Every structure is written in C-alpha cells, then in structure tokens.
Amino acid sequence: QKEVEQNSGPLSVPEGAIASLNCTYSDRGSQSFFWYRQYSGKSPELIMSIYSNGDKEDGRFTAQLNKASQYVSLLIRDSQPSDSATYLCAVNTGYSSASKIIFGSGTRLSIRP
Amino acid sequence: GAVVSQHPSRVICKSGTSVKIECRSLDFQATTMFWYRQFPKKSLMLMATSNEGSKATYEQGVEKDKFLINHASLTLSTLTVTSAHPEDSSFYICSAVDRGSQKLFFGSGTQLSVL
Secondary structure, eight states: OOSEEEOOOOEEEETTSOEEEEEEESOTTOOEEEEEEEOTTSOOEEEEEEOSSEEEEETTEEEEEETTTTEEEEEESSOOGGGOEEEEEEEEOSSSTTSOEEEOOOEEEEEEO | OOOEEEEOSEEEEOTTOOEEEEEEESSSOOSEEEEEEEOTTOOOEEEEEEETTSOOEEOTTOOTTTEEEEEEETTEEEEEEOSOOGGGOEEEEEEEEOTTTOOEEEOOOEEEEEO
16 A cells, blocks of 8 residues: 555636645655645655644635545645646654655646646 | 755666755754655655654665665754665655654655666
8 A cells, every 4th residue: 555645637627616635645744744745857845734633824825634534635625727736745753854755646637728 | 834855856876876865844843853855746655654753664665775765963964875776766755843843854755866
C-alpha cells in the first residue's frame, strides 16, 4: 500500500466550478499535511498546510483534514484556467522537521473554459 | 514566502563528467534539506535527506557514491552527480524545511541532460 495516495486524474472541471482533490495516507501518526501545485516543468509551490482536524480556508482554497479517516482534501472554488496543474498531497510522518515528507503521485487538474 | 534558490536551472553535460547542483535557503535556516528527482509526468522521488553537519541519508536504491550530498551550513546543500550518464538525465529538485515554521519549500529545479 502506498503511503500517500491520490487519484492521478486527469480531473476536468468547468471554469467557475469547485474542484475537489482528495488524498489518503497510511501512517496514522502523521502530523502535518500539505498541498502543493506543480506546473509542467516547474518545481512544486506550497498552497496550503494543515495540522489539525477540520477546515482551513485561504482565499479560494480550502483544505480539509480528517485524521480519524486518514483523509485530507483540497477544494478550489471559482476554478480558473490558471488552476490547471498537478496537485501534490504531502504528509510529514513525524514530529520534527527532520521527519520524512512523503508525496502522493499527484492529481492532474484541468479547468475547461 | 520563504525562498529557496537552486542553480543551475539547466545543465547539459557529456557522459562521464560530474555536475554540481546548489540549493540555498535565502531567508531562513534549514537544518534539513531534501533532494528529489522527477521524470516527465511522474511524481517526485525522494533521493536523500540532507542534514546539516552530518552525513546524508539515502533512500533505497540511490547510490551514495554517485550522488554526493554535502550540507555544510544551515543555508546550503549541494548535490554532485558524479560520472553522469544519459540515464541520469532528469529534473532534480531540492527542498528545505524552515526550522521556524516547519514548512517545506522547493527550489526551482535543475534540468540535467547528459549527452
């Protein structure tokens, strides 16, 4: 079983709609959770971080964490063509910065005009 | 946000030569840096964890004698690909953990092409 799983997509969403990206993780002791956006040929860019159960909102982005279900999601409201990218879910499996951060394989999101 | 500088952004070299890639955290201290490689349309593959002042920890299957990592200060880690071969051609990305915020930030990546 992969440690961090994501649907590879592509996920196609019409412009202006809500895009919903999901991620599950296997290590129940994981402490920190991140969403990164990666455009083709570029390095990942941190979008959201979440550490406790519930929702965290930042502009058009909302991260949701459910530790009991080992599930983290990212919602993008009012999707724009510029949101088309690969979204990587990342999980820090320990308590310190030296802990290993595990990435999912990414979900390709395509926003159609 | 925090900035991680990585260079060169692109390098083309002949087979058998060595290539050094630098990764610097510009506005924060990073006791831990990570090195990844990524093939086209594939996810990041962690190669090694670089800890300041100590030897790097390599992932299974990554040759430590081929991919030399040095993390001599809190703001600089280097990856040297020794005796590069065409199969080493890839996108190499570093990342650094901000000791204060515990967040991970990425460098801009280095596209290595070995002829």
